[in-house]
Amino acid sequence: MKKLTIISLVILSSLLILTGCGSNSSKKSNVTSKVKVVKQSSSKKSQKGVARKKSGSLWNNDKDSHLEDFMKQWGEVMNQTYTKYDGTNNIQTASGMNYPQDFNSATVNGQNVSMAWDKKGTGKNDYNVVAIYNYNKPSSSSITYAFTLADGEPIVLVNEGSGNNWSETKNKSLRENFVNIFDGKATHVEKPKASSSSSAKSSSSTKATDDHGEYFTTPETMRGTWYFKSEYGMIKLAIFENEIIHVDPNGLGRRMVLYKKISSIPDNVEQYELEQWYNASYVNVRGMQYIHVLGRNQTSGSGVYYAIHTEEINGNKVPIIIESSGEDVWTGVVYYPSEDLANQQGDTKYEDLHYR
Known part of the structure; x- marks a missing residue:
């Protein structure tokens, strides 16, 4: 046997088989360029973000529950089981990071940014993280998603590497459904083959x-x-x-x-x-x-x-x-x-x- x-x-x-922290002053001086790079913002998009802020439509428990339901369904489609940050205990990834604690040294596309846990999404960070989901793969690596509000806009960041560098997810389903949840609209999870x-x-x-x-x-x-x-x-x-x-x-x-x-x-x-x-x-x-x-x-x-x-x-x-x-x-x-x-x-x- x-x-x-x-x-x-x-x-x-x-x-x-087949298959660095910058100073606070440096972060502030680079905020405009960083957010533009990651968010690919336009004047129309910025105006949309301001409108959302004025309406007070940011993050709440109902949206958080909706996102949790969506991530369970989406994880099944991807054959992955995600752990949600509970608001108290750090999520430890197989790659060796602890979130939200390690957001203080995170970079986005290699650039220093201010990124922090913010349950209501109303903070002054470049990226206010309202939800964190992590999947530890069998190969001792991980996939971590940070659902953020950046200047009033919903942005999904992903970290798949062994370090603490993030980038905007390329997954169309995640991007579109997070926007739908943020706007109070219905989500759609494509059934797996x-x-x-x-x-x-x-x-x-x-x-x-x-x-x-x-x-x-x-x-x-x-x-x-x-x-x-x-x-x-x-x-x-x-x-x-x-x-x-x-x-x-x-x-x-x-x-x-x-x-x-x-x-x-x-x-x-x-x-x-x-x-x-x-x-x-x-x-x-x-x-x-x-x-x-x-x-x-x-x-x-x-x-x-x-x-x-x-x-x-x-x-x-x-x-x-x-x-x-x-x-x-x-x-x-x-x-x-x-x-x-x-x-x-x-x-x-x-x-x-x-x-x-």
Whole structure:
């Protein structure tokens, strides 16, 4: 069992591979240029901000609750679980920052700014932060969003790096919905192409292409949720029409959106979204058809392989998913169609599979 677990962890690791404080005076002297750079403000936009200030329509508990509901839905779409700052205890990110405490040394686009927690959004900072949401990724890095009011305008800042530099999010959904929440309008969360629930087989179809490439389509027989009982708990493998999601025993997911060919990288795609894009193709190994998955920019390594196969278990023909890796495509993990079977079979090895 330990041998199988070690191989499993190696395979999951390969997926991860595939993939200054200024003085107060200096901050004040640069405020105008900084805000213009980040906000890309115009006279029309500035007037809009002044109008909002005069109307007193800034931040309140109703808007905060609306944003919390939106972030829960949006996190599900992105297969990410966000932690909200509770107004008292600092959020500690996997990247080593503590917010809102570390806002006092934050930069935006590399420039010194004044940025601070301000529940009502009425402060005199360049960026008054009214909400903070953080997602710690399995790879010991993090994505942190600061929902701010800057000169009366709603601006969403994101920090994905290991430092304390922020930039305006490129995610259109976050930008537009934060403005809607601020203005008291309805939000819209685009439903995901696939969900990690056990209802995967009923997932609706997706388009063959999008703005940046042609999707790879998995066989219908492979689609669904599959299970492997590791030493640390149950691991789930959810296969959809155009994507594969691993969920570890702690509920952390690794999403792989599959493309035949990625033709372009849009400007509004953030780094963590790019990390979910993979190249996929069919290969035949020892008479078995596999889906071969490689990182978007992978130039070395064997990637990971998935195939559907049938084994006789308790006198019944049972479909299984084989996950393999290495230069000789060795079987590492066998996934079963139910948790009961996964528990029952444990580390069973099958004579017709190729193990290291």
